[in-house]
Amino acid sequence: MKEVKLVPFTYKNEKQIAVKFGYDDSIRIHLKKLLDIKWSNSNKTFYIKYSSENKIKVYKHLRAINCLIDYSELKTVLPNITKTQSFKLPKLNEHQTTDLQRFKKWLQQKRLSENTVNTYVEVTSFFIRYAALKNTLNYSKRLIESFNYDFIVQLNKSISYQNQCINGIKKFLDYKGVEVEALELERPRKEKKLPVVLNIEELKQIFDQTHNIKHKTLLSLIYSAGLRIGEAINLKVKDIDSKRMLIHIRGAKGKKDRYTLLSEMFLDLLRIYYKQYKPKVYLFEGQGGEQYSSSSAQSVLKSAVSKAGLKKQVTLHTLRHSFATHLLENGTDIRYIQELLGHSSPKTTMIYTHVSETSIRKIKNPFDNL
Missing domain, CATH: 3.30.780 (Translation Initiation Factor Eif1)
Incomplete structure (x- = not known):
């Protein structure tokens, strides 16, 4: 590291x-x-x-x-800083460092995303050092459960992070040739929280408070096409198909390509942005022509939300959730929404039926019959 x-x-x-x-x-x-x-x-x-x-x-x-x-x-x-100092974990020795580097290459050969690889390697590094602390090379179920309690439960880590840890350790055991299934490692169930959704008026307030044309274009793109932030900043100029009014998303989550909508109103905004900034490769470029960063995009949104005086917990992904919910409320078939969002399972898309105002309003409240 x-x-x-x-x-x-x-x-x-x-x-x-x-x-x-x-x-x-x-x-x-x-x-x-x-x-x-x-x-x-x-x-x-x-x-x-x-x-x-x-x-x-x-x-x-x-x-x-x-x-x-x-x-x-x-x-x-x-x-969110792992308090490894509490355990006084020993440093990796030369052999362990070399093995971890080989493990990283092994993960990369599996074509996992860079973020996933880095997370798995980091978690495995802590696990190896924890095993050294316990003076054992026997990567047993009991050791993993002990690591899970000391390293995750005691430190009140999120269920999502706990699942990442288990996934990373399982990959490492697979790399080491240990029979993973025999250990019967279980992942905790994630909390099922409904997504935060903005209404049209709230979206207008955010866009009205975003005066920089590049920033406004980026936020408008994420909402109008229902993109993940990684998909938005990975877009290249050539991915905009104005003749077919489509946007080509390449190598998205699950390494899948797809097409999504290109809004006519957004295209007008995009042309103004393009004439002013003239991006060469990536549609949104930072200083020196490098790819725009997700942290910068999040800062832009946070500033606009604050200026608009909104109290909701809004992230870039909230714009994607809002796109899907508004499509559903406008009568779009959920199977088309699934395709536009790039969901592999319709179950993932079905969550938007729980936050759709149209669906909820159709329900007759029994109190009204009294």
Whole structure:
């Protein structure tokens, strides 16, 4: 894992957070995608204004590329940080490090996504160190259950993270040739929460508060085409088919291609954006023609939601949920919605029937018969 240190320092008479790391192009390029990050020639470091929000923002941004972050000098506790220090886990030895690198290559050969690979490798690293702490090489069901309790349950990790841990460990055992099914590892059931959905007026308020044409175009695209943020920032100029009024989504979740709708009103906005920014490869590009970052997009949305005074917990995925729900309320067959969203199972799409106002309004309230 690449090591990065977050250090407080004063620059231009203001308290800043310096991001220190050894020369690494991948970290440098990734950092440049972060909104509000700057480079100081005199200090030879990236930096950002010191604030609780920025501490979390920088941490999450660097964790996305699997960096090991030392934030001890900030004298703070950041959320979602695995408290491995509680267990005083031993460091990986040379053999374990080599084995972990081979495991990563093995996962990559399975053509898993980069995020999934990084997550599985990180979890496995903790599991190997936990086994070393327990002085055992016997990766038994009992050891995994003990790791699960100490590392996940005791630290109140989410069910989603617990499932990722179990998936990662199972992949590692498979890589090591251990009979996984015989261990009978069970994943906890996820909470079934209904998605947050915005109404049309709330969407208008968000778009009205987004004045930068690139930002408005990106948010409008996610809603009008029902895209995941990864799909939106991966889009290339050539993927827009204005003659057929379709958008070609390539290699989406599950490594599937699909087509989704190209709105006429959105196309007008897109043409204005294109004339102003003239993107070369990716439809949305950051500084230097690099791919736009999801964290920047989330910051844009958060700012617009705040300015609009909305109280709902809105994320970029909320725009996709809203697209699907509004299609359903307008009478679109749920099988078409499934295709547009790229869901492999209709069960996933059916969740929108639970949040559709049209469906709920059709129900006659028995109180009205009294």
